[in-house]
Amino acid sequence: MARPNVEALRKKQILRSALQQISERGVVGLRVSDVAKGAGVSGGIVHYYFDTKVDLIRAAFEENAAQSLERRAAIFADEDADVRSTLHALVDTYLPADDTTTESWRVWIEWWAAALRDDDLAEVHNRAYEDWAARVQSVFGRVDGIDADTARSHATVLVALLDGLTIQALMGSPTMTVDHMRATCRRTVDLLLAAG
Amino acid sequence: MARPNVEALRKKQILRSALQQISERGVVGLRVSDVAKGAGVSGGIVHYYFDTKVDLIRAAFEENAAQSLERRAAIFADEDADVRSTLHALVDTYLPADDTTTESWRVWIEWWAAALRDDDLAEVHNRAYEDWAARVQSVFGRVDGIDADTARSHATVLVALLDGLTIQALMGSPTMTVDHMRATCRRTVDLLLAAG
Amino acid sequence: MARPNVEALRKKQILRSALQQISERGVVGLRVSDVAKGAGVSGGIVHYYFDTKVDLIRAAFEENAAQSLERRAAIFADEDADVRSTLHALVDTYLPADDTTTESWRVWIEWWAAALRDDDLAEVHNRAYEDWAARVQSVFGRVDGIDADTARSHATVLVALLDGLTIQALMGSPTMTVDHMRATCRRTVDLLLAAG
Amino acid sequence: MARPNVEALRKKQILRSALQQISERGVVGLRVSDVAKGAGVSGGIVHYYFDTKVDLIRAAFEENAAQSLERRAAIFADEDADVRSTLHALVDTYLPADDTTTESWRVWIEWWAAALRDDDLAEVHNRAYEDWAARVQSVFGRVDGIDADTARSHATVLVALLDGLTIQALMGSPTMTVDHMRATCRRTVDLLLAAG
DNA sequence: GATGAATGAGTCTTCATTCAT
DNA sequence: AATGAATGAAGACTCATTCAT
Numbered sequence: 001m002a003r004p005n006v007e008a009l010r011k012k013q014i015l016r017s018a019l020q021q022i023s024e025r026g027v028v029g030l031r032v033s034d035v036a037k038g039a040g041v042s043g044g045i046v047h048y049y050f051d052t053k054v055d056l057i058r059a060a061f062e063e064n065a066a067q068s069l070e071r072r073a074a075i076f077a078d079e080d081a082d083v084r085s086t087l088h089a090l091v092d093t094y095l096p097a098d099d100t101t102t103e104s105w106r107v108w109i110e111w112w113a114a115a116l117r118d119d120d121l122a123e124v125h126n127r128a129y130e131d132w133a134a135r136v137q138s139v140f141g142r143v144d145g146i147d148a149d150t151a152r153s154h155a156t157v158l159v160a161l162l163d164g165l166t167i168q169a170l171m172g173s174p175t176m177t178v179d180h181m182r183a184t185c186r187r188t189v190d191l192l193l194a195a196g
Numbered sequence: 197m198a199r200p201n202v203e204a205l206r207k208k209q210i211l212r213s214a215l216q217q218i219s220e221r222g223v224v225g226l227r228v229s230d231v232a233k234g235a236g237v238s239g240g241i242v243h244y245y246f247d248t249k250v251d252l253i254r255a256a257f258e259e260n261a262a263q264s265l266e267r268r269a270a271i272f273a274d275e276d277a278d279v280r281s282t283l284h285a286l287v288d289t290y291l292p293a294d295d296t297t298t299e300s301w302r303v304w305i306e307w308w309a310a311a312l313r314d315d316d317l318a319e320v321h322n323r324a325y326e327d328w329a330a331r332v333q334s335v336f337g338r339v340d341g342i343d344a345d346t347a348r349s350h351a352t353v354l355v356a357l358l359d360g361l362t363i364q365a366l367m368g369s370p371t372m373t374v375d376h377m378r379a380t381c382r383r384t385v386d387l388l389l390a391a392g
Numbered sequence: 393m394a395r396p397n398v399e400a401l402r403k404k405q406i407l408r409s410a411l412q413q414i415s416e417r418g419v420v421g422l423r424v425s426d427v428a429k430g431a432g433v434s435g436g437i438v439h440y441y442f443d444t445k446v447d448l449i450r451a452a453f454e455e456n457a458a459q460s461l462e463r464r465a466a467i468f469a470d471e472d473a474d475v476r477s478t479l480h481a482l483v484d485t486y487l488p489a490d491d492t493t494t495e496s497w498r499v500w501i502e503w504w505a506a507a508l509r510d511d512d513l514a515e516v517h518n519r520a521y522e523d524w525a526a527r528v529q530s531v532f533g534r535v536d537g538i539d540a541d542t543a544r545s546h547a548t549v550l551v552a553l554l555d556g557l558t559i560q561a562l563m564g565s566p567t568m569t570v571d572h573m574r575a576t577c578r579r580t581v582d583l584l585l586a587a588g
Numbered sequence: 589m590a591r592p593n594v595e596a597l598r599k600k601q602i603l604r605s606a607l608q609q610i611s612e613r614g615v616v617g618l619r620v621s622d623v624a625k626g627a628g629v630s631g632g633i634v635h636y637y638f639d640t641k642v643d644l645i646r647a648a649f650e651e652n653a654a655q656s657l658e659r660r661a662a663i664f665a666d667e668d669a670d671v672r673s674t675l676h677a678l679v680d681t682y683l684p685a686d687d688t689t690t691e692s693w694r695v696w697i698e699w700w701a702a703a704l705r706d707d708d709l710a711e712v713h714n715r716a717y718e719d720w721a722a723r724v725q726s727v728f729g730r731v732d733g734i735d736a737d738t739a740r741s742h743a744t745v746l747v748a749l750l751d752g753l754t755i756q757a758l759m760g761s762p763t764m765t766v767d768h769m770r771a772t773c774r775r776t777v778d779l780l781l782a783a784g
Numbered sequence: 785g786a787t788g789a790a791t792g793a794g795t796c797t798t799c800a801t802t803c804a805t
Numbered sequence: 806a807a808t809g810a811a812t813g814a815a816g817a818c819t820c821a822t823t824c825a826t
Contacts, residue, residue: 026309027309031800033799043809044803045806047800047801106312109308113305113306113309114222117222122367122368125367126367126369129364156380160364164357165352167356171322173326176352192387202788206789227816237790238790238792247818248818398810399810418701420616421705423794425796433811435813437811439796440809440811443797445795501700504697504701504759505614505698508614508698509613509617514759548764548772551752552753553748555755560748563717564710566714576741576744580745583780620820630788631787632822632823633785635822641820
């Protein structure tokens with residue numbers, strides 16, 4: 001009675017737990033009972049909020065995308081900042097250096113695998129990417145002499161590069177350290193800006 | 197004494213089937229019985245050659261890496277060819293345009309997810325990447341004025357770009373078509389070569 | 393809150409069924425699904441209460457030992473009764489004459505075989521035997537002129553004799569009938585008492 | 589060609605391996621492939637000599653009984669020896685003191701469990717016991733004043749006692765050591781002889 | 785006689801999902 | 806809203822047995 005958003009609260013609790021589980025054990029190893037345990041609720045309640053395990057996973061991925069964007073909101077908001085600095089700062093927030101970012105990246109990789117055979121998942125993924133690429137594009141677009149097409153192309157390259165390098169970093173590649181990743185990204189950003 | 201290498205033959209048969217299954221259903225959905233069916237053998241025989249499902253999956257990933265390299269062997273072998281043409285040709289073989297390449301890429305994505313929680317898998321993956329990056333580096337290195345470090349850096353960027361763009365292409369992104377992917381890669385290759 | 397001890401109840405139910413199965417089909421032939429069927433529950437629930445088949449078997453053996461002792465509790469409790477009568481009565485309860493006793497004996501034989509390669513099982517067995525031998529010893533000890541050592545020795549002989557004779561009776565030996573077994577045991581009891 | 593009793597030789601080889609396996613892993617854990625390995629032959633050949641696993645087990649048990657009797661043949665043969673010494677010597681050969689005897693005892697325990705649900709096995713067992721009891725009876729019968737019935741009764745007690753005590757010894761009971769077992773048996777033998 | 789690859793039935797075990805309380 | 810006992814389908818894995826060579 002009265003306690004208002006118990007529902008919303010519980011859902012968030014469960015989704016956070018699900019994301020943690022996905023990061024730790026993968027979609028493959030995700031057990032509803034573990035998600036419940038991690039959220040401090042009973043197994044049955046998860047199905048009260050999410051009809052099936054698949055629904056839960058989808059919602060978790062959406063939550064992950066939302067969080068990702070939210071974490072970079074401040075950087076995108078400051079439209080007066082220097083483009084180069086903005087891009088470098090952006091790159092920095094994507095480096096899998098801290099636990100939060102690493103967990104998020106692991107979820108993205110799981111997402112890619114899952115989306116390969118779930119069109120809904122792929123669609124949500126594409127919307128998230130489109131959103132994110134558009135924002136990066138608008139940063140490049142702030143430079144004089146860079147038209148929309150070029151800005152978009154640059155954004156595409158940078159986004160893809162971040163994904164590709166992170167994969168290697170998360171695989172524990174001995175050559176792809178976080179520092180090496182940052183240097184490579186910055187160098188490429190500079191190259192793209194120089195190319196105009 | 198008469199029977200030749202039934203063992204090697206059977207193993208290959210099973211691994212091909214496993215790779216197909218991984219591409220279609222993912223590691224998550226891989227059922228030993230389906231692998232057997234796909235290989236035209238009984239369920240028991242799979243366990244005769246591979247102790248556990250995990251062993252089978254590992255062997256399948258290694259097979260995938262070996263096949264990937266083998267498919268580009270000819271391009272790397274021709275050391276007299278023009279660098280730009282070679283890189284463009286290389287890019288072309290990585291575009292997820294045909295079934296074989298697409299299947300292989302799907303397996304790679306599955307691999308990334310699986311390697312996140314299996315160190316052995318990650319190690320095999322890193323060796324495969326190191327191998328492949330070294331070859332691309334040696335192509336860049338054929339250009340006068342590009343030293344080893346720069347060549348390596350260029351190779352890293354190109355490899356990561358291919359991975360990153362393919363992810364988007366395989367997600368069915370409406371903007372990332374195979375043609376767009378080829379154009380973006382070629383442009384970046386040219387940019388890197390121009391940068392020296 | 394309302395549900396009482398479903399857990400304890402269900403466990404007992406399952407253990408009874410397991411003991412029946414062990415007696416009928418042996419540890420070798422025990423199928424979890426049969427135990428479930430015998431207990432009138434689904435297959436999955438057995439694993440809800442017992443992690444593995446081995447755990448179930450262990451618990452069943454312990455239950456068997458507990459029941460065995462419980463069934464003789466009244467005889468041991470009456471410490472004023474005549475020693476000879478008490479021992480004869482004890483012997484009688486061990487004759488594999490009725491279904492309950494026979495089932496229990498069959499489980500003991502299975503236990504011996506199983507304990508040969510399971511130290512935990514052997515330990516529980518030894519505790520049960522020690523318990524049982526100590527009680528028989530205390531009966532012999534009630535006789536004047538029988539010291540503790542002798543009482544213990546007599547107890548050991550009687551216990552071993554019961555086991556040894558029962559084996560032959562349960563093998564269906566044509567010579568070792570229940571009556572013959574009773575006579576042999578009583579005669580030995582009398583001989584031991586006479587020896588002092 | 590010509591090598592005569594390859595068959596008989598192979599059979600023995602396989603049976604010895606089977607007995608060892610039964611002693612080590614029990615009838616439950618006996619795998620035909622392990623028997624083959626232990627005998628140094630291929631898995632298929634076992635079925636050339638024994639139609640089914642059950643046949644193999646039966647033959648192994650018979651072999652065990654035959655060996656048991658054979659090992660005591662000398663003691664029974666010396667009919668001029670002192671009865672008490674003969675019985676004490678007999679007891680000694682039954683103590684699970686060395687590997688051979690222990691292995692044999694473990695097989696007997698397995699046999700009891702198996703015979704509980706295999707009438708053929710029980711019958712062979714009973715014949716073996718009858719044989720063995722008759723011999724012990726004839727030893728007791730050599731004493732003046734002990735008639736056939738009494739001798740038989742004494743034999744029954746001694747045989748059962750040996751079985752019962754061995755069970756406890758093989759369970760690893762801390763109180764039932766080999767020495768304790770010998771003492772208990774000798775004391776009982778003396779008691780029986782004294783009773784006449 | 786001997787081999788070992790191949791089969792396929794049999795079972796344990798896991799886990800998403802349901803539902804009485 | 807919440808619990809957790811109960812279900813049952815699904816799938817990995819084992820192993821006796823067969824049979825082409």
